[in-house]
Amino acid sequence: MKHPILETLPPLLRQEAEKTLRTMPLPVGQVLFSPGDPCGGLPLVLGGSVKVQMTAVSGNRIVLYRMGANDICTLSIGCLMSGRGHRAEAVVEESGEAIMLPRGLFDRMMAASAAFRAGIMTSYGLRLDDLMLLVEEVAFRRMDERLEQWLATRANQGEIHATHQDIAEELGTAREVVSRLLKELERQGRVVLARGRISGIK
Amino acid sequence: MKHPILETLPPLLRQEAEKTLRTMPLPVGQVLFSPGDPCGGLPLVLGGSVKVQMTAVSGNRIVLYRMGANDICTLSIGCLMSGRGHRAEAVVEESGEAIMLPRGLFDRMMAASAAFRAGIMTSYGLRLDDLMLLVEEVAFRRMDERLEQWLATRANQGEIHATHQDIAEELGTAREVVSRLLKELERQGRVVLARGRISGIK
DNA sequence: GGAAACACGGTGACTAAGTCACATACCAGG
């Protein structure tokens, strides 16, 4: 019961939440939902990292966004409300914990707490913004720039552990494209390549 | 005061809404908001058609989605809540009317009416879905397929009035690409091209 | 330990899409 959005609830609801809700472990690799799955509740992420991705009919994938500590799976709200299945897939990347908020409790929280409503709406707005940015990026930005930016933001001590396939799925492109662009970066002396690992970034 | 989402309000709020809210004309070409604009309220579209688009630094454009009769500009809610400016631009395509719902009234409606809340959340969910679909389309689908689908869905009596530039901005591509693909369709006898007009579709 | 199966990365050849430059065609107003 550490999710900040629950702190904002009036005492009665908060008590109910503390009584009924259980934290749920998120082991690495666990699939929170898959395309077509009905919505079984609203996940509140307490910690760890969950990536949300789509798979095209061609088998190509792209990561839409990530949820981290204290995030709310806004995507699920739409399913919760419309009753339609999820369109994307959510997979745990770093283990953590989550709370599954059932529909009824969610509705009561929305009714009772202005702060809760504000939290939900803000989180929605951020998600829309993310997706609009992603559309622009996919539609208009060059792959070499996007790759370099991705390497820079995800580098840990100038190093990343990921296969070319992993990176291709992040950016929504093909493995061969990533391989070629990385090779070119290596020729320029800007990275060092090894199996499943890229080092010497920046 | 004909927007269906207002019908769901409790009598008191509904009276307040009817007293304070004015319908606002939406003449063709009017810009509802531009990138960076702060949010001056939540637009409820009563009729007509409004397109929401982004412009990249390169000058390239892409249409994200359209709002029609009874739609709510979900995009504005995020700005309303976070206080950040809009990321996209909204332009009236077919004239109509709208209501501008100010922040305070919106908050009270969210507090008072479960049906209003449900309407807002559902509309949000649909918008997210649209954008996810768009990401997949832009990232993975072939331009010739997307163009043909666009022609099919927008054809009126097998005819469309639009320049190649217009179509390119719909699909997030370059004018030359649209010109070439259309020329190829014409060679196949599937469309007839004229200045500013495409006919004989399907 | 060794063979087989698998995962990862490299690369050539080709197609699709985007960019740049410029030519041509159409149309409205003087």
Add this chain to the structure above:
DNA sequence: CCTGGTATGTGACTTAGTCACCGTGTTTCC
């Protein structure tokens, strides 16, 4: 009927995605 602005056509080139195939590490299993 000329002219400037808008719309379209097209060649040449670059970037990105696809397909096919290879080589090389890793793991598994006997």
